[in-house]
Amino acid sequence: MMSFVMHRQVNTNPLLWKLDSIVSLSDEERQALLDLPMAVKVMEADSDIVRDGDRPSECCLVLSGFVCRYKVLSDGRRQIMGFYIPGDIPDLQSLHLHVMDHSVGTLVTSSLALIPHESLRRVLAQYPGLAAAFWRDTLIDAAMFREWMVGMGRRSAYQRIAHLLCELQVRLKAVGLAGEDGYELPVTQNELGDALGLSTVHVNRVLQDLRSEGLIVLRGGSLHIPDWKALQLAGDFDPGYLHLKR
Amino acid sequence: MMSFVMHRQVNTNPLLWKLDSIVSLSDEERQALLDLPMAVKVMEADSDIVRDGDRPSECCLVLSGFVCRYKVLSDGRRQIMGFYIPGDIPDLQSLHLHVMDHSVGTLVTSSLALIPHESLRRVLAQYPGLAAAFWRDTLIDAAMFREWMVGMGRRSAYQRIAHLLCELQVRLKAVGLAGEDGYELPVTQNELGDALGLSTVHVNRVLQDLRSEGLIVLRGGSLHIPDWKALQLAGDFDPGYLHLKR
DNA sequence: CGAAGGCTTGATAGACCTCAAACACAGTGG
DNA sequence: CCACTGTGTTTGAGGTCTATCAAGCCTTCG
Numbered sequence: 001m002m003s004f005v006m007h008r009q010v011n012t013n014p015l016l017w018k019l020d021s022i023v024s025l026s027d028e029e030r031q032a033l034l035d036l037p038m039a040v041k042v043m044e045a046d047s048d049i050v051r052d053g054d055r056p057s058e059c060c061l062v063l064s065g066f067v068c069r070y071k072v073l074s075d076g077r078r079q080i081m082g083f084y085i086p087g088d089i090p091d092l093q094s095l096h097l098h099v100m101d102h103s104v105g106t107l108v109t110s111s112l113a114l115i116p117h118e119s120l121r122r123v124l125a126q127y128p129g130l131a132a133a134f135w136r137d138t139l140i141d142a143a144m145f146r147e148w149m150v151g152m153g154r155r156s157a158y159q160r161i162a163h164l165l166c167e168l169q170v171r172l173k174a175v176g177l178a179g180e181d182g183y184e185l186p187v188t189q190n191e192l193g194d195a196l197g198l199s200t201v202h203v204n205r206v207l208q209d210l211r212s213e214g215l216i217v218l219r220g221g222s223l224h225i226p227d228w229k230a231l232q233l234a235g236d237f238d239p240g241y242l243h244l245k246r
Numbered sequence: 247m248m249s250f251v252m253h254r255q256v257n258t259n260p261l262l263w264k265l266d267s268i269v270s271l272s273d274e275e276r277q278a279l280l281d282l283p284m285a286v287k288v289m290e291a292d293s294d295i296v297r298d299g300d301r302p303s304e305c306c307l308v309l310s311g312f313v314c315r316y317k318v319l320s321d322g323r324r325q326i327m328g329f330y331i332p333g334d335i336p337d338l339q340s341l342h343l344h345v346m347d348h349s350v351g352t353l354v355t356s357s358l359a360l361i362p363h364e365s366l367r368r369v370l371a372q373y374p375g376l377a378a379a380f381w382r383d384t385l386i387d388a389a390m391f392r393e394w395m396v397g398m399g400r401r402s403a404y405q406r407i408a409h410l411l412c413e414l415q416v417r418l419k420a421v422g423l424a425g426e427d428g429y430e431l432p433v434t435q436n437e438l439g440d441a442l443g444l445s446t447v448h449v450n451r452v453l454q455d456l457r458s459e460g461l462i463v464l465r466g467g468s469l470h471i472p473d474w475k476a477l478q479l480a481g482d483f484d485p486g487y488l489h490l491k492r
Numbered sequence: 493c494g495a496a497g498g499c500t501t502g503a504t505a506g507a508c509c510t511c512a513a514a515c516a517c518a519g520t521g522g
Numbered sequence: 523c524c525a526c527t528g529t530g531t532t533t534g535a536g537g538t539c540t541a542t543c544a545a546g547c548c549t550t551c552g
Contacts, residue, residue, distance in 0.1 A: 069392075071392070071396050073396070073401075077400050078400075079395065079399045081392045081395050093385045096381055096385055097385050097386070097489050099489070101392070101487040125374060128371060131377070132342060135384070136342040138385060138388065139339045139343050142339065142384065142391055143343065143347055145388055145392055146315075146317070146391055147347075149325065149391060149395050149398060150317050150319070153325045153398050153442070154319055154323050154325045156507080188529085188531090189531070197400060199509055200530090200531085201511095202509070204531065205508095205532090205533090207531095208532085236319065236320055240345070241347040243343050403539080434497085434499090435498075435499070435500095436498080436499095444540075445540070445541050446498090447501090447541075447542080447543095448539085448541070450500060451500090454500085
């Protein structure tokens with residue numbers, strides 16, 4: 001089992017780790033976020049947080065675990081549209097899009113903080129800087145969708161997988177959940193396929209290619225990236241679309 | 247040449263047609279939008295409005311024409327990530343994402359209204375209802391990205407093309423630019439391919455299939471949809487993700 | 493009338509899928 | 523302690539959708 005250096009500060013809200021990586025907040029704004037009422041809830045793996053068609057009255061902040069956004073087609077197949085990690089609010093959009101057009105579910109046991117829309121709206125009305133920050137967050141979300149679209153439209157399975165592994169490295173690092181050269185990836189090959197528009201079998205074969213070329217070491221949910229530059233190149237990865245500060 | 251009933255009101259700003267289709271605005275808010283300073287600019291086909299890497303200081307409202315959002319890969323291939331029609335502001339995100347992570351360009355001669363970020367920010371700060379409306383607009387944009395992702399990941403070329411034709415019907419209709427059963431589609435087969443992750447050749451063949459099955463009549467840039475229900479079914483299309491009112 | 497861009501067609505190739513089965517490993521219960 | 527079960531991974535063998543390459547055709551426009 002590999003271990004990774006974790007930079008997160010204990011006793012702070014992961015929402016702050018995340019927002020700090022994309023905007024600059026004043027102390028007052030940070031305090032307003034910490035004062036938000038949150039109901040913590042632990043959910044086991046593979047359970048739905050919100051479902052397609054729901055009309056949520058609260059948003060869900062990921063505190064720990066791994067969460068995804070997905071849609072199931074009329075024929076039962078699934079498309080995962082994004083992975084969400086501690087600090088993310090995958091259903092922030094429900095603040096303004098009242099009916100869910102997709103579902104959000106856990107991939108592993110995860111703990112979530114539920115924040116009432118009402119409270120969130122009050123805080124955003126009071127602190128325009130926070131409203132801008134959250135808007136920006138949803139825009140970055142959209143940027144990730146675009147990048148995935150590019151991948152599914154124009155990149156090979158090989159590039160797509162490498163690209164996704166790069167994206168997660170950068171995003172997890174930004175909130176202190178990845179080391180310099182790897183992270184815990186609690187995602188099955190089947191889920192990777194659903195996320196990238198590939199079959200499980202093909203994901204498996206491509207992962208073996210990546211392994212045999214020494215681009216990744218992946219075992220038991222731990223990913224080690226021996227040569228970051230090389231993996232980035234293989235995935236045609238440019239982190240610009242994540243719009244991180246610095 | 248077919249002709250379509252146009253419901254747009256003359257002398258009003260197409261931005262209002264669009265926003266009216268997704269939110270309810272007060273007279274005061276509508277007036278504030280009309281009072282925004284706009285510099286009208288006509289651009290010929292296939293020219294860039296903003297480019298990947300730019301730091302725009304204004305947003306671009308489409309007044310007429312057809313515009314797309316795209317990215318070019320390192321190997322030169324292109325992925326179109328969305329089509330934009332009168333009333334849309336394809337680079338609204340630049341308000342909060344300062345560096346463009348993709349380009350926006352015209353597909354045909356289009357007229358655009360350029361609105362300085364500064365003015366926009368002032369109006370949004372003054373009218374929270376407008377801020378919510380614009381945020382909602384960018385969220386619907388993201389919902390369209392997600393739906394395209396699903397298509398590229400899990401739907402066949404046939405379904406993808408049918409789906410796109412359905413989406414445009416609904417969106418154009420919402421701003422009064424489509425009739426009940428068709429619209430002007432000034433997009434080449436090559437551009438369709440770039441949008442859907444397909445080769446031009448394959449787009450051509452699938453269009454012929456759709457034609458031979460009587461699902462579409464497409465000639466000289468005019469699309470006629472004889473059987474809306476059938477095309478919807480063929481594309482597995484459900485307009486929920488567009489989050490239109492009513 | 494010639495040129496250019498877009499559309500159409502044919503032939504071939506390849507990336508990825510589907511089906512089917514075996515393997516590995518962790519957790520469970522007797 | 524060891525079968526047993528379940529989930530996830532791996533491997534093999536076709537099969538198919540879609541890409542690529544290469545022409546020819548058609549329409550528009552100068």
